[in-house]
Amino acid sequence: MASAASSRDVLPSDVKPVHYDLDLHNLDIKAFTYDGLVKISLELKTATSSITLNSKELKIGEGAVKVEGSNEDIKVTDIAYDTKAETAKLSFAKELPGSGKAVLELKFSGAINHKMAGFYRSAYKNEKGEDDWMFSTQFESCDARQAFPCFDEPNLKATYDFAMTVPESFTALSNQPVKETQSLGNGLKKVSFLTVPKMSTYLLAWACGEFDYVEDFTDREYEGRGKLPVRVYTTKGLVEQGRFALMNAKKIVDYFSGIFDLDYPLPKVDLLAVHEFSHGAMENWGLITYRTTAVLFDEKTSDSRYKNRVAYVVAHELAHQWFGNLVTMDWWSELWLNEGFATWVGWYAIDHFYPEWNVWGQFVTESLQTAFQLDSLRGSHPIEVPVRSALDIDQIFDHISYLKGSGTIGMLSNHLGVETFLGGVSNYLKKHAYGNATTEDLWSALGEKAGTNVSEFMSNWIKVIGFPVVTVTEVPGQITLRQSRFLSTGDVKPEEDTTTWWIPLMLTEQSYTESAVKVNALTSKETTIKDLNTDFYKLNYGQYGFYRVNYPAERLAKLGEVRQQLSVSDRVGLIADAAAMALSGYGTTTGLLSFLAGLKGEDSYLVWAELQAQLGKLKSVFAESEPEIYEGLKKLTSELVTPCVEKIGWEFKEGEDFLTARLRSLLISTAGGVGHQPTIDEALRRFKLYTSGEDKAAIHPNLRLAVFRIAIAQGGQEEFDAVMKEYLSTTTVDGREICLSSLGRVHTPELIQKVLEFTFTDKVKIQDKHTPVISLSNNHRARRAVWEFIKKNWDTVYAQLSGNMVVLDRFLKNSLNKFSSREVMADIEEFFKDKDNHGYDKGLLVIRDSITGNANWVERDAAVVKEWLKEHVA
Structure with missing residues (x-):
């Protein structure tokens, strides 16, 4: 279908769509079927006797083309479906001319599926408590073709007229306002909408219910x-x-x-x-x-x-x-243009409206660390990743496109200045409105506004896999910096370390309270900075740069001593970088533990969130093979959390700020998880009052997750049944998600099995099946049982989740990436080697690299960690 020179599998270019007139009718909301009529206005580009367009799980009926200037209907004589390519080739009785305009008219029928893709149905309980359905669409990336025959590629933009016939009691929605509603009798109405401006097929939408x-x-x-x-x-x-x-x-x-x-x-x-x-x-x-x-x-x-x-x-x-709709990426390889920018500017807006939330601190704690974690694996991919077939796109809707993409946007906007950056974005949007654009188009607009060659210093960040670590060596008055690719497995080969990134150093010295001093970016593998006050300095001030810093152990300790003079983002960055160095072997785990042990009295929610995450990862990685280390880390965590949880208490105060409320929830959850008895006792007391119905106010909404988790981890069948009852009866919007996450804290083999079996009943929606499994995989007592369950029940798991491969890929990665055993890794590889891994093959690479890194860490550091804990933890 593509020329030999093409790097994309795309539709033939014989015709180009310019407008769709789509009408859906005969909507059967019991049999979940519908009929449709689509009229596609075309520009004729090449003389042809066939037209190939996208169609998936549709039945195309009668069809004809009418060429402008002719009254003749050229009928479709044959339809050849290619289910693998998701196309339908329409053959005609005579050749269509190579220029001019035409209208292709097709009747078709389809199913309203239950796979969260295309035109689909969602189950819910209505106001009467009865089972009911609502109907809506999800077309990104390639599922418009599952709802109507179309040219389903992002750069084949067109305008749209849309109408649908629905029951009188339904509300019908689409991209534009309603133009006309016509009563048809028999309890039906036809709703027509205003014309939608030029856009990609994946952005068309409708819903009714x-x-x-x-x-x-x-x-x-x-x-x-x-x-x-x-x-x-x-x-x-x-x-x-x-x-x-x-x-x-x-x-x-x-x-x-x-x-x-x-x-x-x-x-x-x-x-x-x-x-x-x-x-x-x-x-x-x-x-x-x-x-x-x-x-x-x-x-x-x-x-x-x-x-x-x-x-x-x-x-x-x-x-x-x-950014995405008005101006759309030219092809799926540049998905990051949509997602990276929307992620960054989304946080930018929330920072404007809610400055007290410290969203940039949240961004560093959550988004950046998640991106770093994936991009430190060999199985990662560049931000701008070659995509030959649109059918392969789903696996790059991931933390690289969204979070690394936004991290590099944040780094660039900080370097250029946010005003300059947004000015360039505005020019880009105006120039390419209602069209498609490439990464180079964005760099060009930003470069013109800033007066610099953006493409030159950003190219490696977008086109090359991975990111750098800057290793610091120091002597009084100067530091030497060396950049190299960072892998969490710690085994970078020379051929994997050939990239020289442009790295904005953002070096601050003398006083941590002054504005950062911009030092020239690191543009070579190594450089030395002289005449530096080595009493006080920090790289990547504000954590705007998408790179790790590997400090000497003594410098890390000094930074820890003066951490209260640093911003929350900088404190989070220090913890995260030190942990990454320990995992990879660039630094030492004992150095990390000494640094973490010095964080007593920390009162920032975001710093505590990173501290808890890293202590939790240590416990998770070492728990399987080293129970002694697990217990020692629990004691260390308890020493850190006890004074904090006792200080903050259980009661939420009037007017309390958002981050303090989050801190209380985190501290109570952490303290209960490591055996702080007063916290456990109070959690169980409140849990019994709440679940018995005696006092529904006993658990503050912010503490439901913490209390439920503690009760499940400490209890047995009774507590399990109480949370299960809550799950089945809750009417709060977040209640089910909280219950499912809590159930993963069970600790007996029987209850672990019950959670797994329950997850694959129809009581848990497909969209939510990963939630209890994430929790179970974080639970070292349950991890092996999760893998055994997947093996034993693979046919069921695959059948339930593979209708939407995004869901299956997410489920597998979250189920299996926490192990630190090479034996388990070998078992996973053996199990999947003869399976059709299409749609989750990249996820399997992430699992492999994650387990390898964890196993390396245990083998390298278990003995010294054990010794450190004996010496430093009471």
């Missing part, structure tokens, strides 16, 4: 449109939980219109809560769809961490309305 909405309007006046309506739609009974998202959406639309110097292009903004969703949300132009926990929030019953999530995800998806 028994919906309610809350509405507000932008403060800004938009030319010719006035104040824009912003709505959050939900199934009936949930709509009040959409108000927090609504408040954020209306502000953020105005904010982005301002900072991009380009008005939001459509006449309305709709957000829809979808009960079954494979991702977090989807940026369909004008009709953004969300997993319920990413858009709904109840001030009285929701855990406040979901507030943070909702605000950010709303911002991320709204950023796409410009």
Whole structure:
């Protein structure tokens, strides 16, 4: 299908779509089928007697082409489906001309599936407590073809007219406002929508069901449109939980219109809560769809961490309305252009509206460390990764495209200055509006605005796999810096270390409270900086650079001593870098432990989150083979957490800030997990009051996860049954997710098996099956049982999850990447060697590299860690 010179498997270029007129009817909401009629306006490019377009699991019926200027219908005489390529080749009775215009008309029928892809259905309980369905679409990356025959490639943009016939009681939604509603009798109506501007197929969307909405309007006046309506739609009974998202959406639309110097292009903004969703949300132009926990929030019953999530995800998806929708990447290899930018600017907006949340500290703690973790593996990939077939794209919707992409955007914006950076972005959006663009187009626009060659110093960050570690050696008055590729396995080969990155050093000296001093970037493998005050210095000030720093042990200790003079981001960065050095062998685990042990009295939630994560990883990695180390690390964690948890207490105070509330939850969860008896006793007391129904106020919403986890870990069948009952009966939007995560803390073989078996019943939605398994895989008592269950029940696991390969890939990575045993790794490789690994093969590489790194760590450091713990932990 592609020429020999092409690097992409794409549709033939004989015709080009310019407009779709799509009509869906005969919607059977019991048999879950529908019929459709699509009229595709085409530009004829090459004389041909066939047209190939995308079609997946559709039945195409009658079809014909009418060439402009001719009254003749040239009928489709044959349809050849290629199920592997997901195409349909339409053959005609006579040749179509090589120029001019034509309209291709096709009748088709399809199924409303239950796979969270294409046109699909989601199950939920309605207001009466009865089972019900809602219907919506998910087309990114390549599933528009599963809903209607189309030219399903991102650079084949077209305009759209859409109509659908639905029951009178349904609300129908699409990208644009309703143009007309026509009553058809028999309880049906036909809803037609205004024409959608030129866009890619993956951004078309529609939905229907028994919906309610809350509405507000932008403060800004938009030319010719006035104040824009912003709505959050939900199934009936949930709509009040959409108000927090609504408040954020209306502000953020105005904010982005301002900072991009380009008005939001459509006449309305709709957000829809979808009960079954494979991702977090989807940026369909004008009709953004969300997993319920990413858009709904109840001030009285929701855990406040979901507030943070909702605000950010709303911002991320709204950023796409410009960056991705108005201007779209030319091909899937540049997915990062959409996702990396939307991630960064989403956090940028939330920082503007909620400065007290310290979102850049959150970004360093969560997003950057997650990106580093994946990109430190051989099985990673470049940000801009070659994609030959669009069918291979799903596996790069990952932490590299989103989080490394946003990390490099953050590094670049800090270097250029945010105002200059956003000015360049604005020029890029205006130049390529309603079209497609490449990474080089973005670099060009930024370079013109900044007066520098952006492509020259950013190319390696985008096109090369991995990232650097800067190793520091020092003598009084000077430091020598050397960059090399970082691998968590610690075994970089010379041929893997040929890249020289442009590294903005952001070196601060003399006083940690002064603004950072910009030193020339490191642009060679090694350099020496002289005349430096080596009493006080830190690299990567503010943690804007996407690289690790490997300090001498003495320098790390000194930085630890003065850490309170550092920003939260810098303190987090020090912990994370030291931990990465220990894992890889660049540094020592005893040095890391000494550094962590010195963090007593830390009172920042974000620093504690990183501290707890690294202590948790140490326990997880060494627990399997070294129980003595596990117990020693528990004691060390207890020594650190006890004074903090006793100081913060259980009670939430009026007006308490967001991060203090998060800190309390984290400290109680951590203390209970390492055996702090007063915390355990209080958690169990509150758990019994809550689950017995005696006092539902006994557990603050922010503490449900912590208390449930402690109760499950400390208890047995009774506590398990209580959480299971809560799961099956809860009506809070986050309740099920919290219960599933808690159940993974079980510790007896019988209960571990029960959780696994329950996960694969229809009581747990496909979208949620990874949640209990993540928790079980983090539980060293349950990890082996998870793998044995997958092996024994592979046919069931594959059948349930492979309908959407994103879900299966995520499930496997989260289930199997925590082991530190080469024996288990060999078993995993043996098991999958004769399976069809398409769709999760890259996930298997991540699992292999993760286990290898963990095994190396244990083999290298177990003895010295054991000795250190004996000497330093009471």
